[in-house]
Amino acid sequence: MILVLVDSMERYSFFRRLISPIQSEARFLFVTTEPLAHLLLIARGFRSVYVNRRQSVADKYMEEAEATNFRRSIEILSGCLSEDRAKKDAASVMGRILQILSEHEIEACLLWNGQQLAGRVLTYLCNIHGIRRRVMEISNLPNKLFVDSQGVNALSTIGGNPSILDALTMPDEQKHVDWLAEYEHYKASPLPQSTVTFSKKAKRLVNYALKYPFGGACRTEFSQVRRRGRGKTMFVTGPCSLEELKQRRYMFLPLQVSSDTQIKLHSDVDNIEAIRIAAGKAKDAALRLAVKIHPAETDVRAINEIVSMQKIPNSRSLRFPQST
Numbered sequence: 001m002i003l004v005l006v007d008s009m010e011r012y013s014f015f016r017r018l019i020s021p022i023q024s025e026a027r028f029l030f031v032t033t034e035p036l037a038h039l040l041l042i043a044r045g046f047r048s049v050y051v052n053r054r055q056s057v058a059d060k061y062m063e064e065a066e067a068t069n070f071r072r073s074i075e076i077l078s079g080c081l082s083e084d085r086a087k088k089d090a091a092s093v094m095g096r097i098l099q100i101l102s103e104h105e106i107e108a109c110l111l112w113n114g115q116q117l118a119g120r121v122l123t124y125l126c127n128i129h130g131i132r133r134r135v136m137e138i139s140n141l142p143n144k145l146f147v148d149s150q151g152v153n154a155l156s157t158i159g160g161n162p163s164i165l166d167a168l169t170m171p172d173e174q175k176h177v178d179w180l181a182e183y184e185h186y187k188a189s190p191l192p193q194s195t196v197t198f199s200k201k202a203k204r205l206v207n208y209a210l211k212y213p214f215g216g217a218c219r220t221e222f223s224q225v226r227r228r229g230r231g232k233t234m235f236v237t238g239p240c241s242l243e244e245l246k247q248r249r250y251m252f253l254p255l256q257v258s259s260d261t262q263i264k265l266h267s268d269v270d271n272i273e274a275i276r277i278a279a280g281k282a283k284d285a286a287l288r289l290a291v292k293i294h295p296a297e298t299d300v301r302a303i304n305e306i307v308s309m310q311k312i313p314n315s316r317s318l319r320f321p322q323s324t
Contacts (some may be wrong), residue, residue: 001026001027001028001029001104001105001107002027002107002108002109002110003029003030003031003097003100003104003106003108003109003110003122003131004019004027004028004029004030004031004109004110005030005031005032005110005111005112005118006030006031006032006033006034006037006041007032007033007034007111007112007116007117007118007119007218008034008116009034009036009037009167009200009203009204009207010035010200011037011112012015012032012034012037012040012041013110013200014028014112014306015040015110016040016041016044016046019046020044023045023046028046028047028113029047029048029049029100029104029106030046030047030048030049031048031049031051031096031097032048032049032050032051032053032124033050033052033089033093033102033118033205033216033217033218034211034216035207035210035211035214035216036203036206036207036210037310038050038283039206039296046251049100050214051092051093051096051097051118051217052092052214052215052216052217053088053089053092053214053216053217054092054095054215056231057091057092057095057096058088058089058091058092058095058264059091060091060095061091061092061094061095062087062088062091064094065087065090065091065094065121067085067124068088068090068094068120068121068123068124069120069124070086070090070117070120070121071083071086072115072120072265073086073090073115073116073119074115074116074259074261074264074265074301075116075117075218075220076117076258077259077264077265078264079167079219079221080220081117081220081221082221083219085170086117088173089117089118089179089217089218090117090120090121092217093117093118093121093122093217094124094125097121097122097125098125101129101131106131107131107132108131108132108133108134109122109126109131109132109133109134110133110134110136111123111133111134111135111136112135112136112137113135113136113137113152114151114152114155114263115261115265116136116218117218118217118218119135121280123135123258125253132147132149133149134147134149135147135148135149135150135151135152135156136152137152137153139181141186142182142183142185142186151260153262153266154262154265154266161295171322189296205262208220213247244298245290248288249286249287249288250287250288250289250290251278251281251282251285251287251288251289251290252290252292253275253278253291253292254292255271255274255275255291255292255293255294255306256271256294257294257296257297257298258270258271258294258297258299258302259299259302271302271306272302272305272306272309275289275291275306275309276309279309286288291309293306293307
């Protein structure tokens with residue numbers, strides 16, 4: 001049996017699409033911290049186990065939860081969960097997954113990114129019990145998905161041993177040209193993760209509301225939910241035409257999402273510090289600094305802080321013709 005971790009409504013949508021076509025080829029069991037995802041999975045004929053904040057279970061596994069390194073979870077680093085709440089949630093997730101492992105023969109686990117609280121707990125238990133895992137992430141390449149046995153980004157197998165790439169056969173020139181054309185066409189459109197429909201927003205709202213009566217684990221603090229709003233970027237940054245860019249000499253700094261694990265876990269500087277560093281380099285080179293906020297950025301406070309830095313001489317936060 002393959003255990004699939006769903007720790008957000010976005011992950012529910014992804015794994016449902018991924019597994020539905022192969023549902024008959026293997027046995028899948030979902031474990032989720034999201035009440036709406038749990039209900040929808042059951043309605044679609046999947047097997048699902050829901051993780052809630054059961055105090056008795058949490059108390060039993062509080063000590064072992066320390067071994068999961070939960071303090072490095074993205075929810076704590078982004079201020080979405082307090083350390084005390086995160087520890088109790090980690091213990092609740094651990095208790096539920098251990099129960100699953102005692103009742104089912106789990107051969108492998110699927111999870112997204114692995115740096116969220118529930119993902120860290122599952123990774124720890126996979127290591128302890130010798131269970132294979134596959135960690136997934138957006139590849140930033142057209143029609144591709146990054147899948148690795150160790151982790152993603154800096155924690156991936158390639159991240160730990162880049163020389164693996166040296167053994168790969170180089171493509172011929174025409175294949176590379178064709179791929180580059182496809183890549184540029186793909187990047188000319190908004191990122192898939194930057195598009196949020198009314199349906200997605202409604203599901204998030206319903207799911208968040210259900211976490212209260214159902215005692216959902218890993219529930220983001222409400223103050224943090226209010227900080228996040230899609231579409232804010234376009235109102236606080238100025239448009240920039242290609243003609244304007246052609247007439248200026250500038251240094252370009254594209255930013256990462258402020259809460260991304262690459263920044264929170266694998267970078268010595270955050271977006272704000274990166275802007276300060278780039279502003280200094282641009283000044284030394286007598287260039288304007290053009291800062292591009294990531295199109296998938298949703299943290300209103302982070303956006304406002306970035307935009308406020310336009311007071312730095314020769315810097316400007318821009319909204320480009322295409323959000324790529």
